[in-house]
Amino acid sequence: MARKTKVLPIYVLNGPNLNLLGTREPEVYGRMTLAEIGKAVAARAKAASLGVVFRQTNHEGEMIDWLQEARTKASGVILNGAGWTHTSVALLDACRMLDRPLIEVHLSNPYKREAYRRRSFVSEVADGVICGLRAQGYLFAIDAIAALLKDRNT
Helix, strand or coil: CCCCCCCCCEEEEECCCHHHCCCCCHHHHCCCCHHHHHHHHHHHHHHCCCCEEEEECCCHHHHHHHHHHHHHHCCEEEEECHHHHHCCHHHHHHHHCCCCCEEEEECCCHHHCCHHHHCCCHHHCCCEEEECCCCHHHHHHHHHHHHHHHHHCC
């Protein structure tokens, strides 16, 4: 009898200020809270027979620790690095160390915003980038990770 291999969860990691979603600039980021997004992401992942670890931090070192942890405990990573996306070489270096699918997500479209937001360090190593679709982008990212994992396992 073949043993079923346990699929590791997808890490969905959220950076600074995303804990204020729903009240912070809703005209830019939408009205859904991060908790509501987390519930929708978990449901979408469950429908794809995947688990999720959903986290948010305002501390860059903690984010780096989570990305390092994901190297052995996650099947893939969905990352909304928020402001660190545009500023952090340390975040880029941690993402470079992943040998798992990585999807970069942004609630807003950085290309419609200030010039400094149009540069993403994470994009250099991400398998895909989803931006401008608000909370829906996270759900598309789950679908993308599921497809990438399926491709890697066939």
